[in-house]
Amino acid sequence: MSVIQITGLTFAYEGSYDNIFEDVSFSLDTDWRLGFVGRNGRGKTTFLKLLMGEHEYLGSISSTVGFDYFPFPVPDPDRMTGELLEEVAPDSLPWQVGRELSLLGVDEEVLYRPFSTLSNGEQTKVLLAGLFLKENNFLLIDEPTNHLDGAARALVSKYLRSKKGFIMVSHDRMFLDGCIDHVLAINKANIEVQKGNFSSWWQNRQLQDQYEADENLKLQKDVKRLAEAAGRTSRWSDKVERSKIGAYDKGYVGHKSAKMMKRAKAIEARQEKALEDKSKLLKNLEKNEQLLLHPLQYHTGRLAELEDISIQYGSKVACQGVSFQVRQGERVALTGPNGCGKTSILRLFTEEKGQGAFTGSLWIGNGLKVSYIPQDTAFLTGDLREFARTEGLDESLFKTILRKLDFSRLQFEKDMADYSGGQKKKVLLAKSLCESAHLYVWDEPLNYIDVLSRIQIEALILEFQPTLLFVEHDRAFCEKIATITIAL
Numbered sequence: 001m002s003v004i005q006i007t008g009l010t011f012a013y014e015g016s017y018d019n020i021f022e023d024v025s026f027s028l029d030t031d032w033r034l035g036f037v038g039r040n041g042r043g044k045t046t047f048l049k050l051l052m053g054e055h056e057y058l059g060s061i062s063s064t065v066g067f068d069y070f071p072f073p074v075p076d077p078d079r080m081t082g083e084l085l086e087e088v089a090p091d092s093l094p095w096q097v098g099r100e101l102s103l104l105g106v107d108e109e110v111l112y113r114p115f116s117t118l119s120n121g122e123q124t125k126v127l128l129a130g131l132f133l134k135e136n137n138f139l140l141i142d143e144p145t146n147h148l149d150g151a152a153r154a155l156v157s158k159y160l161r162s163k164k165g166f167i168m169v170s171h172d173r174m175f176l177d178g179c180i181d182h183v184l185a186i187n188k189a190n191i192e193v194q195k196g197n198f199s200s201w202w203q204n205r206q207l208q209d210q211y212e213a214d215e216n217l218k219l220q221k222d223v224k225r226l227a228e229a230a231g232r233t234s235r236w237s238d239k240v241e242r243s244k245i246g247a248y249d250k251g252y253v254g255h256k257s258a259k260m261m262k263r264a265k266a267i268e269a270r271q272e273k274a275l276e277d278k279s280k281l282l283k284n285l286e287k288n289e290q291l292l293l294h295p296l297q298y299h300t301g302r303l304a305e306l307e308d309i310s311i312q313y314g315s316k317v318a319c320q321g322v323s324f325q326v327r328q329g330e331r332v333a334l335t336g337p338n339g340c341g342k343t344s345i346l347r348l349f350t351e352e353k354g355q356g357a358f359t360g361s362l363w364i365g366n367g368l369k370v371s372y373i374p375q376d377t378a379f380l381t382g383d384l385r386e387f388a389r390t391e392g393l394d395e396s397l398f399k400t401i402l403r404k405l406d407f408s409r410l411q412f413e414k415d416m417a418d419y420s421g422g423q424k425k426k427v428l429l430a431k432s433l434c435e436s437a438h439l440y441v442w443d444e445p446l447n448y449i450d451v452l453s454r455i456q457i458e459a460l461i462l463e464f465q466p467t468l469l470f471v472e473h474d475r476a477f478c479e480k481i482a483t484i485t486i487a488l
Helices: 044-051 081-088 094-103 108-112 120-133 150-161 173-177 198-242 250-279 342-347 384-390 395-404 409-413 421-434 451-464 475-481
Strands: 003-011 021-029 033-038 058-062 066-070 137-142 166-169 182-186 191-195 302-313 316-327 331-335 357-364 370-373 439-443 468-471 484-487
Touching: 003 044, 021 058, 021 191, 033 044, 033 198, 044 066, 044 137, 044 166, 066 120, 081 108, 081 120, 094 108, 094 120, 120 137, 120 150, 150 173, 173 198, 173 475, 182 198, 191 198, 302 342, 316 342, 316 484, 331 342, 331 475, 342 439, 342 468, 370 421, 384 395, 384 421, 395 409, 395 421, 421 451, 451 475
Parallel strands: 033 166, 033 182, 066 137, 137 166, 331 468, 331 484, 370 439, 439 468
Antiparallel strands: 003 021, 003 058, 182 191, 302 316, 302 357
């Protein structure tokens, strides 16, 4: 066991006037399993890169352990996976490699295949196994769940629970609860470290926010009452002071005036103290502003129906024998392992209907308006104004939604290509929320999205109850939102 000590850390990117971190100090135990949480754009990935020594900064970061980062680049992905692991962890023995792969549910046959032929989920597991095969290094794990389906997430969470010594960025609440013992949180005004899992941290956070809100309200009333009392006392003092003129006992009247002035100053000091205490509150309060949605009502209960649908890409079958209906007001979740055709099914509801050929019966209601969020965000480039114009969106409404999703005004001036993964996904979410539609089709809408925004979106869906067909691997979200689950 050793300690990672951060002292007076201050950092801003070159050309930026805003510090991402300012005079931050805290310490971490290298035996902890830390979940790293915070709003998109607050600097989680930046902090991991600072630990890796990738940027210059003010202050100090001291540690007796080395750091490894996930995901790390694979220079030659066409090499055999076994060769890659030998290079990553040269001191590991074959039985140790086999043990790690087994714990992650990966067949050892992948060692004899080129890394590039592995699925995204298999690649994620192999890279994690390679890093944990190395000893005495502290792992910095950046969003490992993005290419994992629900079953794989549960398996990786269990695997990480058996390890120690890592910081992991993740926005999946159940995943975090299954494997961490401490939370590292980037708040609006500070960074805090707290023992426990995500759920215990979130509960404490809500209690703290409520306490501060109550204290703030109480101090507001105190400040107002003290201001009124100070005004009355000051007026009384002035009145007594004026009464000295022509008074028989000026000494008595002067003493009375001095007492009044002393009382006024005491009240003023209490007022200043209350204002000072009030200024210390609510600095970390996240304003989860209410989002709005305007779903359209379709003229019949049935919006779409798939019967015995099979989709094929060349010689590869994506899915077969899929049948279900989408009825008004339903929220249909498509579940299943990666590669089972979930995205292919969703694309049937878009204009291009995907690239694969499909057989079976597909009925989509005449005039049905669909709002679609694709899984991929790489195509987002350019400025928001032009994007809104091209997509036919109300720019003011579009940017208002982004502000409610914690976009700063500074982000509005940036090229979307420079946005984080979570910020790009929020652009697509905001676009969909601007659109009035009969059916919302969302493909992994929460990828990279921070926890607080996920909670906002859950509240939105539960309030406005749109008809929704979606794919999402966040179990907490699915359990709260879905009214019907279709397992592929």
